[in-house]
Amino acid sequence: MRRRTRVGKRYRVLAPGGAGRAVGAARRSADGRVPLGIMSVPSTTPHPAAANSGDGSGSARPTPRRDLGSSVWPRLEPLLPQVTKPIQYVGGELGAVVKDWDAAAVRWALMYPDAYEVGLPNQGVQILYEVLNELPDVLAERTYAVWPDLEKLMRARGVPQFTVDAHRSVRDFDVFGVSFSTELGYTNLLTAIDLAGIPLLAADRTDADPVIVAGGHAAFNPEPIADFVDAAVLGDGEEAVLEITTIVREWKAEGCPGGRDELLLRLARTESVYVPRFYDVDYLPDGRIQRVVPNRADVPFRVHKRTTMDLDAWPYPKKPLVPLAETVHERYAVEIFRGCTRGCRFCQAGMITRPVRERSITTVGQMVQQGLEFSGFHEVGLLSLSSADHSEIGDMCSGLAEQYAGTNVSLSLPSTRVDAFNIDLAQELSRNGRRTGLTFAPEGGSERIRKVINKMVSKEDLIRTVVTAYSNGWRQVKLYFMCGLPTETDADVLEIADMAHEVIRAGRAATGSKDIRCTVSIGGFVPKPHTPFQWASMTTPEVIDHRLRLLKQAINADRSLGRAIGFRYHDGEPSLIEGLLSRGDRRVGAVIRRVWENGGRFDGWSEHFSYQRWVDAAAEVLPAFGVDLDWYTTRERDELEVLPWDHLDSGLDKDWLWQDWQDSLSEYEQDDCRWTPCFDCGVCPSMDTEIQIGPTGKKLLPLTPINGAGLRIPAASPQ
């Protein structure tokens, strides 16, 4: 595949001059796409906001009451020439859907609370967007966090938080769903709520405001944002959004009886939607939680997570969004299974998404075919928490590689366990000539610490696997580790250097070349709710930074090997704040608010994150409650402490979690229940679910050649 047989004639595409006003402008972006520009001022000419605008935007005049669902585009457009990457705000992507406002009974605004470039590729939002828009009487649009430059202009001109699809005000929707993969999006949530003109506090909202629903992994402890959201949904979203839609549709059809309160009550009665206002939290004199109890008779004591079984019945995304602006992932991503029972003790995703539910090889094949045909992407990402663990991963990769041989479609497995990767997989992944990056995550440097975290990967496995990759043409491999794990010592971290040195030594020996590299990437450990480490104390940023300095010295102690090893790390401070937010309770909401009021935005971005701002806000706000930042982060919890999320049921038995925590401290390993008997984590019986895995024994069949010249005209999206 290194040589192209024949390059056909070049074609030219033209947009000749025409009469009338220009509607669009094509320009070249860095990645060679042709994004849409509807602006009319050179970006190099900054114009201060005109105090007395006469440009037709009407911004200087008091805004008359708009019709609900009307477009804010006429007021937004004049601002775009003045901001960076305006293309991210214009919408109109392939796969985007704009529906008739008046014909919709239930209207959702879906947000990923980060910039477009991070938010657009998010699978969760794309799936829910499609699931909802497939319903004839439901409309779903997307909104992303706006950068501070546009936020400032929107505030000055009174432009509300808008959706990118039809540029409607978020406040006009019935439901505002926000998906949190990480707690660092909380300040962006506040910006969006505030820009939308919705009261910041749920308690202050009226029937004119949407119901704000949080979802995603961070929603398994929504207590820090309990004051700002109206509800939270735990677990898989596909069926949850449909259930919420049904409840909203019926309530509206009945004439909205009982107002907002009644709607929230109906949601709460499902026992799978958590409505924080219906629960009271009492505290002990020492600051710990005494209890969390419903304050209404007909609300459940515990709220349970949703689990979508049979992923073959939910083959989304079918029509993936193709971004106009550059984004972090530009590929067709298909989840090949959900859930993971490898049992890594730090891994919240693995704990809260149990049991493992595989998508069958044939469904994956069909989704890839349709997804690529619709989108034109050249990369397929086979996603899951540990992709090489799929029972038919070998046949899946070879089948797809065979189907797309001779094309520019490449395959990637973003999460690959060292012990499940092998030479066959390596060859299938590199068949089309292009090798996507390989990342392995031993997580811990020493055998001892890997027993503590239950990531049972041996050093020999790692060396063998990485050498396999080097021998198959990869020049670069990334190794991911954590620092600050429970019981960790300096020595555990320093073993990372030995491991990296040996990887390079073995790689050089196997390939006979000095042209191989590895990157050691270190993240700070953050204890998460619903994991065996939920009781653990965090290591202070000072200790973490010290260990990282020692590690860097150790890596570079051997000049020759050190040159081939890249070293990337996040320092300890952001992790500490993430720790505050992930295990926080309702009192932490006041810290989030203070940080936001002091300008905190985009906390997941190192150039925007300010550790000092969080420390200061915590110091201002928390003493009134008799607690402080350390109390939430570096303090170890005991067995009997009521945790802020105890009333939220992930299916995991708290006694089992505690036992696993004790096993961790005695360096005792736990097997995977896919291959060994059930160890009673509690999820399957309490959630009425079961492991769904293959093998099915089926294979992927060759694709029939595409018709004629291979041109395909995408179906127009509904207007």
Next chain:
Amino acid sequence: MPIAFSQGFTPHPKISYASAAPTGVASEAEYLEIGLREPVDPEQLRAALDAALSPGLDVLDAVVAAGGSLADRIEASYWRIELPEVDPAVLKDAVAAFAAAEEVQVERMTKQGRRTFDARAAVVKIDVIPAPETPFGAAAVPCAILELVVRQVTPSVRPDDVLSGLRAVADLEPPVSPRVIRLAQGTLTAQGAIVDPLDADRDGAAIV
């Protein structure tokens, strides 16, 4: 679309743009070249691309390239700049001063840093044209309209550079954001007219 890819470790689709309009500028005349692996019907290609692109980003025509480089046929651009709240008479004076100058040095940030260059020589034609009846709904607000033909040079002289030039020679400072539209691109005749760069391909295609 059976698009061709570049060779090498990370193959890229073969697409090249000739003199793309700057960000924030409207355009009715952008051109690009696409390399394909096999011949396709240009009209089908146009329809497929148009359907995949955003509303407002319309693909109007496609022809088979008969040879030569598209970039060589983009000699000049025809621009219209609308300047709300600028008195046409004031603009006229500024334009006269600009046209009379031998050269007009302007500054702009480029990828290489801040550069100073002449914005005058590349301007083939610069005129103030009468505004339509009620251009912006509000009849009381004056609006001056400028039309430009600018030769494709290096560094490129863009509409904002000409506006910078008007600021330099006549202190013209538009109170609100100007609206810039590219109306045409192509080869330049001796009379200063712009010829559709695809005309030659249309003739060539007919012969093939």
